[in-house]
Amino acid sequence: MAIQPRTLFDKIWDAHVVETLEDGTVLLYIDRHLVHEVTSPQAFDGLRAAGRRVRSLHGTIAVVDHNIATDASRRTGIEDPESRLQVETLERNVAEFNVPYIPLLDERQGIVHVIGPELGLSLPGMTIVCGDSHTSTHGAMGALAFGIGTSEVEHVLATQTVLQKPAKNMRVTVDGVLPAGCTAKDITLAIIGKVGTAGGTGHVIEYAGEAIRALDMAGRMTLCNMAIEAGARAGMVAPDEVTIAYVDGRPHAPKGEAWERATAWWRSLPSDTGAHFDREVVLRAEDITPQVTWGTSPEDVLPITGTVPDPANATDETRRAQLTRMVEYMGLTPGQKLTDLKVDVVFIGSCTNSRIEDIRAAAAIAKGRQVAAHVRALVVPGSGLVKKQAEAEGLDRVLLDAGFEWREAGCSMCLGMNPDKLTPGQRSASTSNRNFEGRQGPGGRTHLCSPAMAAAAAITGHLTDVREFLA
């Protein structure tokens, strides 16, 4: 019997099927479960109430990232009583259930989606889940990684499995060579602009093509991070030599004979020639320009050279109402040039863009320049180890000298649930992943872009085409 060609997703899925139930729902084994303070308290409560234990301690790791302060105050205790209770609750739960935990003041602490790959906890071929939608990030390793809700967190803690129907396969191919000034962030925003925020619903996206293969691992993580913003269940990049070189030597990576066996399997994972994709999307890298969002959904994205759309040109009533609301919320005028928008705050960080490569890109723009007088600019490394590396390279000095704040690791201003927030009406250039109303704080106005674009906006004080800095 001929073997049916399979996709990367199919191969990882098939290797993790414990059982297929009558209606096609699959009991899928989970290799790695990342736990954080916000989406886990109710799950541990559920275990406790039912007298259940955590099934796989070696497959589980906990860390705090979402609600913690990223300034020096973290060393003297958490001020906000609700945040403190959530962190203390996690600490009590990991102690009670013996779950491995990275404490707040440990140098390995950081954003869950940064530390997973960094510590070798997220490996090719794995199934990885976390109670956070940006778990798609780990798909950059050539893993199947997706976000789950708290009921599923409890389910994984108790059974090390999830109940799921198989996803459909979607391939997004980016051919060619990315122009100067463009990054993985511009690719991922351009893709969302093309397919929309529901373009990937029900699908797992495999990113392929020359421009994707040319990305380093940090770039692939940025790309997969925002697969959820295209509505996809997960994003993935097939493991290759770049992946294997990245994993080699990381603290939790396999060693010795296990390494040989692991890499042999990882090299067999890329999609077979002729494998079936339910949906194909193709972009040319040469057509991609530095991107920035103008509205309150990641799909409302334009080249930085663009102008604010006019709701009057919308094709249907729902869309017109939506555009009118966005223009109003964002404090914009139709036809206004995006580069004319003054920013109050610049945020460089988040699980999308807080790795050492992102900090280097920001520092390259900042070097020898000054943040505009009216701008508050924050650089928040994704982990204590990223911070340490950046400091070893002197990047903290470059950024501090230019007038940026240099912070401790955490989710920070990505989501407005810790002290780093926009105030109503403030406009930001942000390297995070969501520009929803109120996302960075009530009334805040977010423009998503790459780290280099955000750094350029900090210097000029308005949204800026980073290519002007390359000349």
Next chain:
Amino acid sequence: MRAFTTLTGVAAPLPMANVDTDKIIAARFLKTIARTGLGKNLFHAMRFNDDGSEKPDFVLNQEPYRQAEILIAYENFGCGSSREHAPWALLDFGIRCVIAPDFADIFHNNATKNGILPIRLPRAVCEALMEDARMGGNVRLTIDLENQVVTRPSGEKIPFEVDAFRKHCLLNGLDDIGQTMQHAPAIDDYETKRRAEAPWLFA
């Protein structure tokens, strides 16, 4: 989980696409360790002014929609975060069913695990139900999960699709974990086999 069998209730019209999870429940309200009590902050930015007073034009601040148990919306409902606080907030307010052309995957999952029935119906049908909902007053929709039909105020019956496993769980109020625990021997067998194939995953 509370079982979902039939529901006759007020439907609130929310004629918006891409109702994201930050709109449903903003991040600053996630600093709770409970599942309940989130309803008061449901749709906070759309529902309340800065001083905490109600915005009278928002649907859930109007009668009879304060008692709404059904929500009608447009495409991509629940997009964004995986926060289960979104269905918890809806449930705490009293919403047991959301009807929309489509839902974000994680929200859809989370809703069913909390006894909320998400119903996918074509855009044109959602528009018709939106008109029904806008009539307000004594108008009610009826949802019958067993027979998979929505009954409009006119008496017209609209069939809908639902996953067989999810339907079974919702009708019986079953929690997934108890059911999966019945498959524990299969999980044990999988781990034994996998440990031999890929020992580095169990190190």
